[in-house]
Each structure stands twice: as C-alpha cells, then as structure tokens.
Amino acid sequence: MIYANDFNLRLSIESGQPLTFSSDYKAVGKKLELLTYVTQKGRIHVESAKNNSRDSIINFDYSGDYTRQSAEREVRTRLGLTDDLQEIYAKINTDQFMDNAISALYGMRVTHNDPWETTLCFLVSQFNNIKRIRLIIRRLINEYGEEQKLDGEVFHLFPTSESLSRATVQELMKCGTGFRAKYIRSVAEQCSNNVDLGKFYKMNYAKAKEELMELDGIGDKVADCILLMGYNKYEAFPIDTWIKRVVERVYFKGRKKSIKAIHEFASRRWGGFEGYAQQYLFESGRRNKIGKMVR
DNA sequence: ACCCAGGCGGGCG
DNA sequence: CGCCCGCATGGG
Numbered sequence: 001m002i003y004a005n006d007f008n009l010r011l012s013i014e015s016g017q018p019l020t021f022s023s024d025y026k027a028v029g030k031k032l033e034l035l036t037y038v039t040q041k042g043r044i045h046v047e048s049a050k051n052n053s054r055d056s057i058i059n060f061d062y063s064g065d066y067t068r069q070s071a072e073r074e075v076r077t078r079l080g081l082t083d084d085l086q087e088i089y090a091k092i093n094t095d096q097f098m099d100n101a102i103s104a105l106y107g108m109r110v111t112h113n114d115p116w117e118t119t120l121c122f123l124v125s126q127f128n129n130i131k132r133i134r135l136i137i138r139r140l141i142n143e144y145g146e147e148q149k150l151d152g153e154v155f156h157l158f159p160t161s162e163s164l165s166r167a168t169v170q171e172l173m174k175c176g177t178g179f180r181a182k183y184i185r186s187v188a189e190q191c192s193n194n195v196d197l198g199k200f201y202k203m204n205y206a207k208a209k210e211e212l213m214e215l216d217g218i219g220d221k222v223a224d225c226i227l228l229m230g231y232n233k234y235e236a237f238p239i240d241t242w243i244k245r246v247v248e249r250v251y252f253k254g255r256k257k258s259i260k261a262i263h264e265f266a267s268r269r270w271g272g273f274e275g276y277a278q279q280y281l282f283e284s285g286r287r288n289k290i291g292k293m294v295r
Numbered sequence: 296a297c298c299c300a301g302g303c304g305g306g307c308g
Numbered sequence: 309c310g311c312c313c314g315c316a317t318g319g320g
Contacts, residue, residue: 016301122301129300132318178316183303219303240301258310282301
C-alpha cells in the first residue's frame with residue numbers, strides 16, 4: 001500500500017496518456033480503478049481505494065521478479081508521484097482559467113512512461129481518437145508483444161521496436177494502424193538500428209526535439225508528447241487541435257494564432273512547466289468542449 | 296449515410 | 309514561411 005498526496009488515479013489514467021493506451025484498466029463500480037502493467041520483470045496490478053479525492057491510498061500487488069520495494073518504486077515512478085505537485089501548481093496557476101482547471105482536475109499527474117512505448121503510442125495517435133488509439137495499441141500488443149505467463153494467465157509485453165521492425169507495412173495495417181503503418185515501420189526500424197532512444201534523456205529539450213523530428217512521422221506535436229510523457233521534459237507543450245482552440249479562446253480572445261506563436265506564449269507564461277499546464281488545458285478543454293463550435 | 300478524431304508530409308505560391 | 313490536401317479506420 002502506498003499513501004499518495006495530491007493524487008487522483010482516475011484522472012491520471014483517463015486523460016489520454018500512454019499508460020492508458022497500453023495497460024488494461026477498468027472501473028469497478030464508481031470508485032475502484034484497476035491498472036495492470038506487465039513488464040519483463042513481472043506484473044503490477046494497481047487499484048485505488050479512493051477516488052475524486054485529494055489523496056489516494058494505492059493498493060497494489062505484484063508477481064514475477066518484482067520485490068516489494070522495486071514494485072513500489074515502479075508504481076511511484078510510473079504514476080508521476082515523484083513530482084511535487086504543489087510546487088508545479090504554484091508555477092502554472094497563472095490565471096482564473098488555470099485555477100479552475102486545477103480545482104476541477106485536482107491530483108491529475110503527468111505520468112512517466114517508457115520512451116519507446118510513448119513514441120509508438122503517439123505515432124498511432126495522429127489524426128485519431130483516444131478510444132481507437134487504445135484499440136490499435138491493444139492489437140499491436142497482442143500481435144507483436146512477447147507472451148508471458150503469470151499466475152496462470154497469459155499476458156503480452158509491450159512490443160519492442162525490433163519486433164515491429166520485422167513486420168511489413170501491410171501486416172501492421174491489419175492492426176488498424178492505417179496510413180500510420182509506414183511511420184511505425186520506419187521508426188521501429190530506426191530505433192532497433194541506428195537510433196538509441198536513451199540518448200534523448202541527456203539532451204536538452206530543444207536539441208532532443210530537433211532530433212526526434214528527423215524521424216519519419218514525428219512532427220512538432222508528437223515530438224512534444226514523447227518528450228513530455230516519455231522523458232518528462234516539462235518544457236514540452238504539445239499543441240493539438242484542442243490546445244490550439246483553448247489557448248486562442250482563453251488567452252487571445254478567439255483570434256487565430258500560429259503554432260509558433262502559441263509555443264512562444266506558453267514558454268513565456270509557464271516557462272519550465274508548460275507540459276503540465278498543457279495537460280490541464282487539454283483535459284479541461286475536452287471536458288468543457290471548448291471550441292467545439294468552430295466553422 | 297456522414298462526420299470526426301491528441302497530425303504529418305508533400306506540394307504549392 | 310503559410311496554406312491546403314490526402315490519408316485509413318472505427319465509433320457516434
């Protein structure tokens with residue numbers, strides 16, 4: 001059991017982050033959430049006893065080669081519990097809109113995900129919706145992830161880049177990846193040969209983004225998602241259709257702004273924690289359907 | 296049936 | 309640089 005301050009598991013896993021796409025989770029009744037995370041070492045099964053509250057008691061069990069300590073560390077890291085949320089809120093609570101968003105989404109954290117897992121998830125995400133992203137990732141896991149038997153049940157690990165690079169574009173399309181199949185193929189191949197994703201940890205945000213964007217199918221937005229949720233570079237500010245509309249509406253009186261101008265705005269306003277601000281803008285924009293009435 | 300979804304690359308002026 | 313287009317596919 002872990003006691004976590006300022007944490008809401010439901011919000012954190014339902015806000016379209018990679019752990020949502022690649023883990024099994026479901027609501028049981030109205031207050032229990034489950035998260036099953038399978039790694040090479042074994043399986044971690046998380047349930048939160050409390051929901052919609054400022055603090056959570058996180059119950060979890062584990063099997064395989066995890067020890068109690070390593071499992072707890074995995075849970076804390078992956079759920080973003082290693083960050084001081086109060087400090088982050090102090091930085092991003094710059095106005096009434098953000099203040100409302102923080103109140104409504106209190107305890108939502110940016111999760112910490114494996115870089116390759118994050119890369120694949122956001123390649124799949126482009127011009128797609130969250131429900132279908134989840135469906136496609138689940139198919140890729142079942143089709144290309146190494147099989148593991150734990151507790152008499154069969155699980156699949158998240159597919160490696162090597163595994164996916166052996167597939168043809170046509171085979172990848174059978175999982176519903178559509179026009180993204182060629183990007184997945186290309187990036188998987190690069191990541192299993194000449195590109196070591198680990199190197200981006202050591203680079204600063206700007207340099208890492210520049211190099212990520214050289215990969216096929218990774219543009220401005222996907223690169224920022226990878227850097228934010230895969231490397232926890234909080235200067236990243238992914239701009240999707242939601243964020244663009246929310247920022248234009250809330251901060252520019254509805255006037256159209258370029259991607260470049262929005263990046264500059266975010267950097268000036270939330271410098272250092274743009275990514276956290278983005279997660280709150282994204283989720284509150286979606287919930288309130290801000291900008292749904294476009295021409 | 297039609298519309299849209301956590302964009303991107305390529306072609307154009 | 310900005311603008312516009314096509315792109316695969318499942319769910320509303």
